[in-house]
Amino acid sequence: MCAKLEKLESHQITYESLLKGNKEWVAETLKEDPKFFEKLSAGQAPPVLWIGCSDSRVPANQITNTMPGDIFVHRNIANVVTHTDMNLLSVLDYSVNVLKVKHIIVCGHYGCGGVNAALGDNQVGLIDNWLRNIKDVIRLHEREMQTIKDPQKKSNRLVELNAIEGAANVMSTSIVQNAWATGQELSVHAWVYSLQTGLITDLQVSASNADDISPVFKMKTGK
Template structure:
């Protein structure tokens, strides 16, 4: 039997610790060697770059287990070439873990993307959202043709994920892996909070031929 899920309004510091104990019991009841295998090491085939939004947990929405997905999350799943945190995660994933897939996953209804569409000052995060506004500027001609506000919002979510995936393949990390013959695919997805389904944006990249000449290195 699975541990009872705690309602959001009932979550406290103490219930989190108790929830951990309940989860451990469930895992051991289902597989007595679960933690022995988990502690032996990791070899996840996937790196997930997603939004920090609490409603978009990588393992749950892909029905995968602990150890299956290496995860990096930030506000609005932004991929920017100056982010040493993201680059360190990418480097470790590609060169040490040897992941076979890197997925940049956005989600409809993303608060960060919505804030980037507005003109109100939010705080220090405005500097981070600038990266999403750059995506808008890059696709300004297309965005100008979309009159419905919700559709425009959704499309910027999609474009942000697509541009994020493009920024991944433009890194020296990924290009070096491809140059060395490593099997690696980069994808852009968008998750729907309303349906629970993932939309594949069909922009998968698998080799150096997918890198624009201006960004090729080495």
């Protein structure tokens, strides 16, 4: 279903136009499927948890051609996954233990402002503390990063490494490890999205059981 609505340019969007656009979207949606909202309000059973960047140009549903209700979404600056983020952990716990998602995708995107800021040494503000997590990724892969001289290639590679490390951090949580221990069908993946082409690249970093976790992070689950 794709509502055929007139799209406004960013500079034309106002508070009022957002509300007007909502009504137009509802009307067009009901034309195509009169029971759409009735079915949507009955409950959600998304098969996917998406952990992505807050960047407005990377909307999970649109770039994967899926519908409302298909993807459970968590977004933050530069799609960081850290074990001290209770917001993310709460989303992860609900997704795995209540919604029973089958796939968790950590998706970065080339040209990420947060990643580029982490590559520099300028103070940005409060976000500097958040970007420290990405600087840790640089430190973990310092030898490789030092070999890349081209700034664009260095940024692109860090985007990839940040998504890969984020996926690894998801895998090492007790939430995911306990799910695997009980035989729950669950896979974790790392992707990256290109703003220039609109295409997603699978970074070929996936796991569906604890065998792929570094031994230092493996936990006794008691299962």
